Amino acid sequence: MKHRIIYFLAFVALFSMLACNSKTKTTTQDQSSNSEKEYMVVAYVAGYRNFDFTSIDVSGITHINYAFGNIRNGEAVFDSTKIDGQGLSPEDLAELNGLKAKNPKLNVLISIGGWSWSKGFSDAALSEESRLKFAKSCATLVDVHNLDGIDLDWEYPNQIGAGNAYRKEDVRNFTLMLKAVREQLDLLAKTKGDEKHYLLTIATGADKTYVDNVEMAEIHKYLDFLNIMTYDFYNGHHKTTGHHSNLKASADAGFDMNSVVNAIDVHVNAGFPVEKINLGIPFYGRIWKGVENENNEVLFKKAETIGSGIDYADFYQNINANGYTRYWDENALAPYLWSPEERTFISYEDEESIQYKVDFMKKRGLAGVMFWEYSADHDKTLLNALVSELSK
Structure with missing residues (x-):
């Protein structure tokens, strides 16, 4: 009887080891599959x-x-x-x-x-x-x-x-x-x-x-996928500056109209499969003029104009030479430009914000990305950054 117990315990140990190895192999294969996913x-x-x-x-x-x-x-x-x-x-x-x-x-x-x-x-x-x-x-x-x-x-x-x-x-x-x-x-x-x-x-x-x-x-049930327009959070209806496509809420969340993270969450929580969602990225900015300036604190400030659309190709070159300074909102993970001389504020997308969005998209298990629209970035600065991040 004692020998039978020993043999039985040895069998259980061997079976457990094989199962563990099998599980490890499966996990490795899954990780490899995820890294090779075509977005x-x-x-x-x-x-x-x-x-x-x-x-x-x-x-x-x-x-x-x-x-x-x-x-x-x-x-x-x-x-x-x-x-x-x-x-x-x-x-x-x-x-x-x-x-x-x-x-x-x-x-x-x-x-x-x-x-x-x-x-x-x-x-x-x-x-x-x-x-x-x-x-x-x-x-x-x-x-x-x-x-x-x-x-x-x-x-x-x-x-x-x-x-x-x-x-x-x-x-x-x-x-x-x-x-x-x-x-x-x-x-x-x-x-x-x-x-x-x-x-x-x-x-x-x-x-x-x-x-x-x-x-x-x-x-x-009837769709292959959907594209969320995760942009225009601050837009042509607002005479207040703000992020128009921030990944997360800013420090002063009371001013945020929305965020990319929130947009994905409300879709998924309502029952739409996350693996059939594409995250939207704008290849254009929103520009406000006549902005109130309090020691260059110009985010969520009143402006004389609404947030009009402006193609990325129309402002990204020679930003510094044109009098703009780039700022980064660490909480929202979003950039913006400010020209004190022109009292002009631009909310936009750039290579760094794209990096954070693609990283979020991968970790969240989304299908991929969508962008509006191609001709606004005809030098492919943003497109190249997007494709490069997706390939990592």
Whole structure:
């Protein structure tokens, strides 16, 4: 009996050791898999900007979202109506598809809506008939222009946005609209018989108000991923300076409109899978003039102007020569520029803040990043920093 007990204990010890080694091996493999993960890099390109799309460097980009398609008579359409005085052309989409010769894995989508063209969403989502009409038009648009999918940028369900129609029914109807579009894209693939999976994605607001008006726990069933617009926290509605894309809350959190961390948390807490979320990065800044100056303490101060948008390419060169001094908010992990002579404040993104955001994105388990928009950084300063950090 004693010998049997000894043999039994020896067997248990051997089994435990093998199990431990197996667990160690699995952990090592998991870590290796994580380090080799391919993150999404979703680039919005504005069709209304005077930019040569054939010059886009797609070596580090996985998806391009062309902005924008419109909604007319309840249908998603490619619209030649001008935005900011610039027209859009179907040739843009052909040029973007041509970039696949440089990157065969590139996906090209058209984004419907945006701030200016979201007026038709609520009506298009209102009934089963209207949703089917809209969904069919989305599939047709994808098919006609040989696209890889469609991105819906409704700004915003059950909110007025830029003077849009909105209803409390938007909350449920948005889910049903996404379901209808998903079904029509799948039907398109089946009809064509090419076994292609057409992508359906959305852009989302970064605050809790947006999340409270969308069924986050339901919509993920129909989406491949979403892109959170984690920018414009301080924007063109504010005559007070502030960070427009800070990773964390500043020291004086009472002044912060939002943060990247909070935006991710409210999405995940509402039921959207973290592994299907892309973090938004702005390739532009927000500029305030006539800012109150108290010993160069200019963050969260009154200004004479609102926070207008300004392309990164329009201010980043010769910052010091132009009279700006760069400051770093250690709590918010965000930079800003200040010119005492011009009394001008700029909130923006730079290489250091991108490093912190990418590190956070990896640790949090997100799918990748999105940025708005390519032509604002045509020298690729921010894009190169982004791709470099993602490869680490």
